[in-house]
Amino acid sequence: MKKIVGIITLLLVVIAMGAVFYSKKGNEEEKIMEVITKNPKIGSIALSVEADGEVKIKNEESIYILKNQRVTKVYVDEGDEIKKGDILISFDxxxxxxxxxxxxxxxxxxxxxxxxxxxxxxxxxxxxxxxxxxxxxxxxxxxxxxxxxxxxxxxxxxxxxxxxxxxxxxxxxxxxxxxxxxxxxxxxxxxxxxxxxxxxxxxxxxxxxxxxxxxxxxxxxxxxxxxxxxxxxxxxxxxxxxxxxxxxxxxxxxxxxxxxxxxxxxxxxxDTFENIKSPVEGTVISVNAEENFKVNTENSLMSIADINSQYISAEITAEEIKDIKVNQKVKITSPTLGSNKYYEGKVTKIDSIAKTESGSGYTDVVVGIEVEFNEKKSLLKPGYEVNLEIISKQKEGVMIIPKFAVISSKKKNYVMLLGEGNIVSKKEIKTGISTDVKVEVLNLNKDDKIIMNANKLKEGQIVKPVEKMVSDVPEYKSKGEGAGGGRVMGGGPRR
Structure with missing residues (x-):
């Protein structure tokens, strides 16, 4: 009899524990996932190619004289900035x-x-x-x-x-x-x-x-x-x-x-000079004249870089050069200009012949380009290194969404939409330009509610939309991002 009572007691304990387990599981299943939604935005999107460039000059003025005159004073040194008409050298x-x-x-x-x-x-x-x-x-x-x-x-x-x-x-x-x-x-x-x-x-x-x-x-x-x-x-x-x-x-x-x-x-x-004045505004790049010595007429006394003939030389990888065209806009940045300032330029020349650059553990096929910019009081000097952002493709007034909201599967792209009754639906999207942070979409409506944190969701699932939640969902911006919103990085053959 005692044995039967013990068995019954054990069964009651097991049943009680099972009831508790299934009760907890049911509560978890009944918990609804919170989601954040955003509508597609109308804005701009662009692809760009980045490259390092070097400031150079097209026009270099070399100063010569025809007589072996004795130099009494040299007024400038290499690197000095001069204006047209400044006295450079005086003679006996x-x-x-x-x-x-x-x-x-x-x-x-x-x-x-x-x-x-x-x-x-x-x-x-x-x-x-x-x-x-x-x-x-x-x-x-x-x-x-x-x-x-x-x-x-x-x-x-x-x-x-x-x-x-x-x-x-x-x-x-x-x-x-x-x-x-x-x-x-x-x-x-x-x-x-x-x-x-x-x-x-x-x-x-x-x-x-x-x-x-x-x-x-x-x-x-x-x-x-x-x-x-x-x-x-x-x-x-x-x-x-x-x-x-x-x-x-x-x-x-x-x-x-x-x-x-x-x-x-x-x-x-x-042909005999008391002094020589600069024919252009620019930067002195070499000085050969020496005080108290006679001039060697076969050599230039000095060379001046015409500041109004500056351009930027850069090299683009063979993979990216296909996206570069003459007259494309270029954003020019440099630590010299400061973090919030840039110059605007355009591609003026693309070399017709590529070349191979090799280094320690790498080999690149690159193509040279030239970029011109028009800044009357440029802070850049010949020899400075700059960063170029070449806008290779750009669209205005298109529908864009954050790239992190796109789900890719089997060579197709999808987004999760929030529908009536807070039910999740899955929609295949057609895309245009795509950058690192945003994507152009061709078949969404401006009122569609795109779920930002859709990685763990399933189609047909009921969710709870919230305005904000403590999560790592990135902030989505459309306006104020400039022409880019993402870059195709490259063009860096410089090592």
Whole structure:
């Protein structure tokens, strides 16, 4: 009997424990899950490619001079920012003053020669030739013509010699420049052709003078026959007359030579600087001039980066370059600009040839691009590294939802919607542009309630919508995110 009572008691205990267990399980099943819902938003979405870039310049001004002047002061150093018209270098002012004094001396000598010439003309004008016979006058006229021809030919010969010497000197300079590709082949051929032509003219003029002299000798012989009857004094007078005429010709030649020398000195004066001013606004990138040393005319004194010709050079991976097009907008950021400031630019060039970059454990195929930006007072300098965000694709006024609300399964995308009676329904969505944080959807309505925390939900489940809950559901923003809302990261071949 006691045994039966014990068995019954044990059964009652087991039944009681089972009732408690099933009661707890039922309570858990009756607990309804809380969810947060959001409606799709109308906004913008964009894809972008990021890359590191380097600020460079297209226009570089190199400063040269033609003379070995001595530098007295250099006013700038590498890296200095300068404005157009700023003094860069000054030279010994005595060099320019010395040339001016030489020019002044030449003008004084010309004045003295001109006074001598007037005296010679006066003496000739007072000489009488009334006693000459008509026959002799004719011969004298012929001789004078020949002498004039000879004098003119000699003057022309001297001019050709002077021009040839100047041309030879110019040719030697330009031949050296041509060998170092300092001038074009057209300029070199031009000076070479000029030199050859002058040499031919010189040879022709010498032959012409010799021919004139032969003719003159023939006239003299004819005159000697005619003047045999003249007195020795008259003959000496005529010889003196010729000598005086030659003196006049020499004076005129000396004046011409002085004028040519003045022309050369004035050119030299024009090529001699007291100081050099910057031709552009920009940054000094190299300085070769040294104080108290003479200039090496083959090297530039300094180089200046034209600040208005800045651009950014970057390299994009071969995978991402397909999304990059000329004229695409670019957002340019740099620590130099600060965290909240950026410049706007655009892609202006995409290289037609890719290249391979290799490093420790990596190999990238990259394509170079150029980005131009227009900032009159740019804080960026040549050599600075910047970050580029290239907007490769952008849509405005489209329906977007958070990416974390999308459920992907078997190559399809779904969202969980809250329907009537707080019943969960599952809907396949068609998507457009997708970034890291949001997705463009093509087949939702603006009133659809999308469940944000839908990972553990099942279709047909009843849930409880709440405004806010203590969870890790990210905040969903549409407006105020700029053009992006997610980026296709890349373009970082720099290591």
């Amino acid at each position: 002012p005595e060099e320019k003053r010395e040339i001016k004094r030489s020019i002044e001396k030449k003008y004084i000598n010309i004045k003295n020669y001109e006074m001598d010439l007037e005296e010679k003309k006066f003496e000739i004008s007072n000489i009488t030739v009334l006693s000459k016979k008509r026959e002799l006058e004719k011969l004298d006229i012929q001789m004078e013509k020949k002498n004039n021809d000879i004098r003119i030919a000699k003057i022309e010969l001297e001019n050709i010699k002077i021009e040839l010497e100047n041309t030879k000197a110019d040719f030697e300079v330009k031949e050296k420049l041509f060998k170092i590709e300092g001038i074009s082949i057209e300029e070199y051929n031009s000076i070479q052709e000029k030199k050859l032509n002058l040499e031919k003219e010189l040879e022709f003029k010498i032959n012409q003078i010799e021919s004139l002299k032969i003719d003159l000798k023939e006239n003299i012989k004819n005159k000697e026959i005619a003047v045999k009857e003249y007195e020795d004094a008259e003959k000496k007078y005529k010889e003196s007359l010729i000598q005086q005429k030659n003196s006049i010709a020499k004076i005129k030649n000396n004046i011409k030579v002085l004028k040519l020398e003045i022309e050369s000195l004035e050119k030299d004066l024009n």
